Amino acid sequence: MSSPSPVLEVGGTHVSAALVDPDGWTVSDAVRQPLDADAGADEILARLVSVALKLPAPAGSTWGVAMPDxxxxxxxxxxxxxxxGKFGALHGVDVGAALRGGLHAEVAFLNDADAFALGEWTAGAAVGAAxxxxxxxxxxxxxxxxxxxxVVDPGYPRNGRIHLVDVDGVPLEDVMSRRAIRRAFAAAGGAPSADVREIADLARTGDDRAAAVLERALGALGVAVGSVLAGFAADLLVVGGSMAASWDLFEPWLRAGAGTLPPVRVSADAERSGFVGAAVHALHP
Incomplete structure (x- = not known):
């Protein structure tokens, strides 16, 4: 019987920690707390350590840490x-040293999207796909x-990061991101306070402004990802994250931009997959 592997997942608004059992990739003792990405470096690092220390991590464990780029x-x-637009105070900071010192343990970092994909391949919607x-x-x-x-680098886009792609001369995340969608909806006369889920709900009920904003955003994502997926010869595309809750609405717009796509599946639990991927990386770096 293997010891559970402790993991930490850092997002733009939260930090989560959990134990992952490699015998069945079950997740337990999950803790999630808000994280202020605009805070000072000491405050951010202290929050990461404090959340991690809430876990009964086995002595001598290497922590898997999923981080955004x-x-x-x-x-x-x-x-x-x-x-x-986030974690600016951490620029140049040795986060690894801070975590090793605070946790008295080794750490293994992995990109958060790579952790998600690896977790889906290990014990999620992508099991069996090459x-x-x-x-x-x-x-x-x-x-x-x-x-x-x-985990591999497909060669293009740089480091495999689709957000670095430009669409019609505009960075993808200037069109397809939470901030971009909210900004575009407000510019079209919608409520500035509306978040993506609310905008999606409006689109479902026939709001033309909401539908047009989302169609442009998802179409741009389709253009960005379509040729990359073809060049990579992907067997499967797995989608997760908070916007995936509206995938039934979003998918036709993405497909219109992308053209041909491999089979698409929506993650049943993206956070769990991120935990599992981080654990796999820590156990088999």
Missing amino acids: PFDYPKGIALFDAAV RVCGLTLGTGVGSGWVVDGA
């Missing part, structure tokens, strides 16, 4: 800057790539 994953150095792309749709767009259980 830009981040130097082998070295554990944060590369966020003002242009990213070549998998995982898309996470939340505050932004994340992409992870797995071939036969190994």
